Amino acid sequence: xxxxxxxxxxxxxxxxxxxxxxxxxxxxxxxxxxxxxxxxxxxxxxxxxxxxxxxxxxxxxxxxxxxxxxxxxxxxxxxxxxxxxxxxxxxxxxxxxxxxxxxxxxxxxxxxxxxxxxxxxxxxxxxxxxxxxxxxxxxxxxxxxxxxxxxxxxxxxxxxxxxxxxxxxxxxxxxxxxxxxxxxxxxxxxxxxxxxxxxxxxxxxxxxxxxxxxxxxxxxxxxxxxxxxxxxxxxxxxxxxxxxxx
Amino acid sequence: xxxxxxxxxxxxxxxxxxxxxxxxxxxxxxxxxxxxxxxxxxxxxxxxxxxxxxxxxxxxxxxxxxxxxxxxxxxxxxxxxxxxxxxxxxxxxxxxxxxxxxxxxxxxxxxxxxxxxxxxxxxxxxxxxxxxxxxxxxxxxxxxxxxxxxxxxxxxxxxxxxxxxxxxxxxxxxxxxxxxxxxxxxxxxxxxxxxxxxxxxxxxxxxxxxxxxxxxxxxxxxxxxxxxxxxxxxxxxxxxxxxxxxxxxxxxxxxxxx
Numbered sequence: 001x002x003x004x005x006x007x008x009x010x011x012x013x014x015x016x017x018x019x020x021x022x023x024x025x026x027x028x029x030x031x032x033x034x035x036x037x038x039x040x041x042x043x044x045x046x047x048x049x050x051x052x053x054x055x056x057x058x059x060x061x062x063x064x065x066x067x068x069x070x071x072x073x074x075x076x077x078x079x080x081x082x083x084x085x086x087x088x089x090x091x092x093x094x095x096x097x098x099x100x101x102x103x104x105x106x107x108x109x110x111x112x113x114x115x116x117x118x119x120x121x122x123x124x125x126x127x128x129x130x131x132x133x134x135x136x137x138x139x140x141x142x143x144x145x146x147x148x149x150x151x152x153x154x155x156x157x158x159x160x161x162x163x164x165x166x167x168x169x170x171x172x173x174x175x176x177x178x179x180x181x182x183x184x185x186x187x188x189x190x191x192x193x194x195x196x197x198x199x200x201x202x203x204x205x206x207x208x209x210x211x212x213x214x215x216x217x218x219x220x221x222x223x224x225x226x227x228x229x230x231x232x233x234x235x236x237x238x239x240x241x242x243x244x245x246x
Numbered sequence: 247x248x249x250x251x252x253x254x255x256x257x258x259x260x261x262x263x264x265x266x267x268x269x270x271x272x273x274x275x276x277x278x279x280x281x282x283x284x285x286x287x288x289x290x291x292x293x294x295x296x297x298x299x300x301x302x303x304x305x306x307x308x309x310x311x312x313x314x315x316x317x318x319x320x321x322x323x324x325x326x327x328x329x330x331x332x333x334x335x336x337x338x339x340x341x342x343x344x345x346x347x348x349x350x351x352x353x354x355x356x357x358x359x360x361x362x363x364x365x366x367x368x369x370x371x372x373x374x375x376x377x378x379x380x381x382x383x384x385x386x387x388x389x390x391x392x393x394x395x396x397x398x399x400x401x402x403x404x405x406x407x408x409x410x411x412x413x414x415x416x417x418x419x420x421x422x423x424x425x426x427x428x429x430x431x432x433x434x435x436x437x438x439x440x441x442x443x444x445x446x447x448x449x450x451x452x453x454x455x456x457x458x459x460x461x462x463x464x465x466x467x468x469x470x471x472x473x474x475x476x477x478x479x480x481x482x483x484x485x486x487x488x489x490x491x492x493x494x495x496x497x498x499x500x501x502x503x504x
Contacts (some may be wrong), residue, residue, distance in 0.1 A: 023357035186350020
């Protein structure tokens with residue numbers, strides 16, 4: 001039994017040690033170099049981080065605002081319709097992000113819409129499914145009787161929504177926000193396609209590696225991005241207790 | 247109220263699909279510029295079919311996807327099976343296995359690139375496949391884990407009590423039970439790999455580009471109906487893969503996405 005367990009445990013662990021932990025260590029070593037530290041000392045770097053951060057935050061908030069009514073509607077549909085709608089929501093996110101972004105660019109360019117607003121619109125359009133799914137998951141589990149109780153006790157629909165529905169679906173809201181916010185922090189092709197000057201941190205990393213051949217500076221920015229996202233996930237997991245890998 | 251919500255949902259779905267529909271439509275447009283419809287043509291697809299570079303890049307895309315799918319399916323399934331037992335340091339292990347899914351893909355790509363550069367490993371299809379294996383391993387582990395959670399372990403233990411060797415019990419009891427999860431994990435891995443741009447972009451060697459990379463460099467140059475045609479082909483391939491995944495199992499609705 002023990003031998004079998006080790007035989008299962010060792011290969012994936014060894015793989016991750018060589019192709020995840022070791023690369024991270026090398027990345028950190030590269031970041032803590034003269035070039036790396038110099039990049040971190042520049043004000044422009046932190047402006048870029050700040051810009052990426054607020055773009056991701058605004059996009060996540062917009063995603064939430066758009067997704068909540070949609071998830072709420074889907075959860076209230078009859079099972080057959082519900083499955084169809086869920087399928088339609090999920091389908092695009094199985095397809096290539098680059099292709100979807102290009103499709104959007106193809107439509108936005110002739111309209112002449114190319115600014116930071118367009119970038120945020122494109123992010124929201126692309127990442128909606130990440131928000132709708134977890135929201136749907138927790139809205140669907142909402143106990144009807146609590147909503148009825150709230151109304152019976154005289155709360156207005158709006159009050160019931162803010163005081164009962166929203167707090168009870170917080171796990172879905174938090175999961176959706178983290179699923180959108182983290183990948184958005186790291187995007188680089190999307191802003192480049194929609195509006196090149198709205199460069200985010202991913203774009204700068206790309207520049208350091210592919211154009212400026214300053215890998216150390218790129219590594220430093222990547223390490224900060226990595227630390228940021230892992231911290232966020234860690235904080236999130238403090239709130240959400242779960243067992244196993246799911 | 248419900249009517250309003252319904253209309254809003256319809257509007258959101260329209261916003262999700264409209265750009266894709268428009269893009270596909272204009273891959274059949276005669277005019278090479280702008281979005282004015284000037285007549286139906288298959289020229290752009292014929293141009294793709296004649297382009298030898300694209301054939302090679304399609305081959306690269308498929309090779310990276312195939313290698314990383316096989317490796318990550320085996321490793322990811324092992325990781326999920328190991329995570330069933332209780333052991334010291336399990337939460338650390340769980341974090342390690344899910345880490346590649348939790349960081350933005352550019353982080354994983356740059357970390358890999360740094361490793362290969364530090365060890366002077368020349369970038370090639372294999373380095374890209376190794377990088378893909380790392381993130382796919384996580385996705386497969388999560389999908390198989392979901393399947394394992396619904397599984398009754400006593401059957402497996404009964405098989406062993408009745409004298410089956412652990413390997414025999416695994417082959418005859420555990421594997422058939424988790425096979426749908428393993429297969430949908432594999433299809434998910436293949437799809438993610440096929441669609442990936444960021445990881446490949448940083449970890450593949452010169453001259454070993456893939457189709458998504460071709461789209462990236464073409465779009466930066468100019469918007470042409472050829473890109474529409476190529477995007478449509480990639481879209482169709484992804485859709486075929488999803489249909490396959492859904493046929494195998496209904497699990498992965500909440501999986502994926504990159």
